Amino acid sequence: MKNFEIAKIFAEIADLLEIKDENPFRIRAYRKAAQNLESLTRDIAEEAENGTLEEIPGIGKDLAKKIEEYLGSGKVQFYERLKGEIPKGLLELVAIPGVGPKTARLLHERLNIQGIDELEKMIREHKLKGLPGLKEKTEENILRGIQLVKAGRERMHLGTAHSLAEGIISTLNSLPEVERISPAGSLRRMKETVKDIDILVISSRPTKVMEVFINLPLVGEIVAQGETKSSIRTREGTQVDLRVVEPESFGSALAYFTGSKAHNIHLREMARKRGLKINEYGIFKEKSNKRIAGKEEDEIYRVLDLPFIPPEIREDLGEIEAAQKGELPSLVSLEQIRGDLHIHSKWSDGAHSLKELAEAARKMRYEYIAITDHSQALWIAGGLKEEDLLRQIDEIRALNKKLNNLRLLAGTEVDIRGDGKLDIEDKVLAKLDIVVAAIHTGFKQGKEKLTKRMIQAIKNKYVNVIAHPSGRLLGEREAYELDWEEIMRQARRNNTALEINAYPQRLDLNDIRCRRAKELGLSLTIGTDAHTLSQLSMMKLGVATARRGWLEKKDIMNTLHLSQLIKKLEFRRKGKV
């Protein structure tokens, strides 16, 4: 899909126009278009063929033409021209925290600085002296920014961000001065990766809370410190922003701080049309400046005649329009999950026995869990030979007789081999309650071959689920190439579910593909792929991904009660035997 290529070009055009000091609204238009393309569930080439480009929000006549130009020729003239006008190094400079377009231009015009290394050298040689508005402090800030860029500050996995935030929140929450506290930002929206951690606090003594915050042991550096807002960077380099507000502003501050930016802008525009003004402190009548609400978050939506919109879908990707029409999905929740369908035991590369897993599952109030150890091809992960699998089935059946209110499902995570065949014979698969299939090798076979391989597995009548379908590892490995439309069509036709793997590095399917899967009417499962007991709790990340993909209870198979689930799992086999 060229969606991302074009999104990247539009985003870069926005950066270039910013350096040129162009109309800020034009710049915003490019940024918005880039974001919308990134999260478009359909293929942009198909939209172009159907002549429906201008139906994509943020795409008008001009951008539609640029998209068509790129699809046709692989280039956008306007973009090429801009790149010719503005030295590449300037984009490098703007990427430094603390250096914006104005400073970058100044540095280029007055000192002909072309890139980040040159800038560093000039600062160290004190060559910036005499430039307006750039004195010692600013030089120090830029140097620090350069260090950050060079250290390659990357986004964290959602799971990492979650535990870091939990630690800070529990410390602050123990202060008597803290009345109420909540995570905010992309963390609260449960994005798969998080850059900064945002935390919001209610307190009548903000100074005290700020003081404790900036003196936390994990603080490596104080970035900013004010009365209502402070930022620190941890020793590991993660920025954490803390905002302290009065009780009557908590709702509006939480909404503002949670974002997304695009969602907030949309709401604020709606408010303006009604003669209202929304900011972090509340909702005000524009004329009289009289405050009418802001204590609770849902008040913001109420004054705009909208139902509450869950944080996970606040991306301005149609949720506000859906809310207006009363068509918001009722998102699946963690409480609705009745079991985990992807777990490894000691039998392969997991850390715990079946009994220990059962005990943990019972504590989580699950009705069932599927034991899905690796198959023989993955000998490196202790993959089970067929005879071992048969013994494991017996052990599971025996254990089930002793268990109350919990059922272990005998399963496998069978390897889809390089030639598309499964690693376990059909006659053995037939004895299992659930078959999860996955690709673990041969990622570079190319789109056509990989698609064929996966479809072969999808068509096997014993395969219930395709695990971690895209194969991506966040920050480590790109997804392998697949014809997704075809995969999803086949999965739907053959009644094979796709998994949302809840492992923090995977979160695969991702939110966007979840949304497309729903549009096409697929069934999905959420599995943790847990190898240890503590990893069972990652279910919440999988649910969050499903929620970001607008999925409801009825879309997720493991919200079913045990008897319904078993019926659904057996359905295909019976139909064909």
Next chain:
DNA sequence: GCCGTTTTCGGCCCGACTGTTTTCAGTCG
């Protein structure tokens, strides 16, 4: 550059913090 139950032109979210300034520009979220 997009967008329209106040508009096909004239709007386009809003504020905090910093550093360098005597009232504000730049950057960020």
